[in-house]
Amino acid sequence: MSPPLGTPLSVEQAVARLRQSSIPTPVLEVARTLQAAGHAAVMVGGSVRDTLLGRQHGDWDLASSATPTEVQAAFRRTIPTGIEHGTITVMVGRGDQREGVEVTTFRGEGAYVDGRRPTEVHFLRELEDDLARRDFTINALAWDPIREQFTDAFDGLADLNAGRIRAVGVALDRFLEDGLRVMRAVRFAATLGFALEAETEAAIEGALEVFDKVSRERVQVELFKLLGAAQPSRGLAPMARRGLWPRVLLPIDGELEALIASCDARPPRVEVRLAHLLRAASPEAAQLEAVLDGLKPSRALRADIMHLVAPELERLVEPTTPEPELRRIVARLGRERLPDALDMLAADEAARTRVQAAVADKAIVAKELALAGRDLIAEGVCKPGPQIGEILAALLEAVLEAPELNDRQALLARARAEKDDQR
Secondary structure (H helix, E strand, O other): OOOOOOOOOOHHHHHHHHHHOOOOHHHHHHHHHHHHOOOOEEEEOHHHHHHHHOOOOOOOOEEEOOOHHHHHHHOOOEEEEEHHHOEEEEEEOOHHHOEEEEEEEOEEEOOOOOOOOOOOEEEOOOHHHHHOOOOEHHHOEEEEOOOOEEEEOOOHHHHHHHOEEOEOOOHHHHHHHOOHHHHHHHHHHHHHOOEEOHHHHHHHHHOHHHHOOOOHHHHHHHHHHHHOOOOOHHHHHHHHHOOOHHHHOOOOOOOHHHHHHHHHOOOOOHHHHHHHHHHOOOOOHHHHHHHHHHHOOOHHHHHHHHHHOOHHHHHHHOOOOOHHHHHHHHHHHOHHHHHHHHHHOOOOHHHHHHHHHHHOOOOOOHHHOOOOHHHHHHOOOOOOOHHHHHHHHHHHHHHHHOHHHOOHHHHHHHHHHHHHHHO
């Protein structure tokens, strides 16, 4: 019987918890087959770590002493998913029940000339040699589900119990091998609620030039996971202390401590927290574009961020802002982004009520008017052409100022008057 989640685990208790884990049958089948052929087959890394922490996870991949060729020889159906890096996907089952199980050969790596990919990969036979190349001790834990053997060659269980992120071996060496690891370090600190071990955190500074070579898409994945954590401050604080912050986000002239703490208070949505951190730098448009170009968010997320950093949004939470101005701001923001904007601004209940009252059931864009361009044509107000847009813009401006004017007959009368004025 293993202890309740969140309590320190002894080796015996860790084994008990791993025994109780629901490892998928196809994974066990592949591990059993490999071991019957004389190879080691274990689970390493995230699946072991998260099982011990009682966290949900999706990866039950296997690591093995079998080379890719030996894995292919042991099974009827395989896919060379990443054979150059030692990964083969073994297909188990039939028809709709067929599932893939990834098997990666124990491996060592050559020099990392670009800070991300090794110049060569060589296959190993010993589990501990494979564990020695892992990034952090909590990711260098292995579990043999067939023999029920737990391997902890670098005291990862002690770090797991202590809530500590510590590099395997010499931290700077691990970071210089793979520049993304500095971002993974702060991400794990945030998502697991752990603290960076002092030497591991200090080593980040020495690896910043290598980090700069890492694909920005990979950096984005780590940053977004960090921002989705319960306490992103646990990862943002070491980013600020060790010089990683300005390489990922915009530099902040003032005190970062309060900004980092305030990020925790925002809902765990990337658009809200990222916009909150970026707008604190009062960026020029070119600066903001450059950061977003680097992070490479989706087109929709990019549009959300660009709208959410607008300085005028502060007026939404100022009690003296007139209702027509509130409607104009929300019109430029987009009604669908209003909840995120209010969350980002940490708006109180009074401000939320005031803004909602200003825009609820009121037209703030042309398509919400009580008539459309086709109505202007049908009523003989004007013919198809640019004049329709001009008249609708004038009608919308009047309705933003006085919402009660959004009545079909009243708008038709104003449209005719507007046409006369344009003559």
